[in-house]
Amino acid sequence: MNEINNNHSMFSLYYHLVLVVKYRRKVIDDTISDYVKDMVVRLGENYNISLVEWNHDIDHVHILFKAHPNTEMSKFINAYKSASSRLIKKH
Template identity: 75%
Template sequence: MKLDNNNHSVFLLCYHLVLVVKYRRKVFSDQMSQYAKDIFVRIGSSYNVTLEEWNHDQDHVHIMFRAHPNTEMSKFINAYKSASSRLIKKDFPEVRRKLW
């Protein structure tokens, strides 16, 4: 892997995030996964986060990503989870029926 750097340091911060669907319901499709991935890339660009790998199953998502040391990880993950949940429920109404 290539090391990242800024003016005063060299670093390599890799994270593995697993997001699970509520009640482990099997609702993720390939189209929904791609949509969630696009949201991740879009939000990650404003937080200095780079997507490395994305895998999904019907009830969870595995995300490997890199970040800078100055990234506030809790704020980024909170922003991603809020935005993706809201947008997926809006654009994929069948998910709402399966979860409630």
């Protein structure tokens, strides 16, 4: 695995996040998936998060990403969900 070194530690933290569309509506196509994936990459730079793998179906998204131990996961997920929902509805 790819461990990351700090001054006094080594770590390798991977997270698997599944996001489901409200009421399991079938709204995710390739263009929406690419748009939301790009948003994960852009927002992840602010939180020391890098995208490892991305998969989607018509009603949910699987995200595998790597993070640092000092990353505030709740703030990242909250910011991502609110930004993606708002911008997708806008378009």
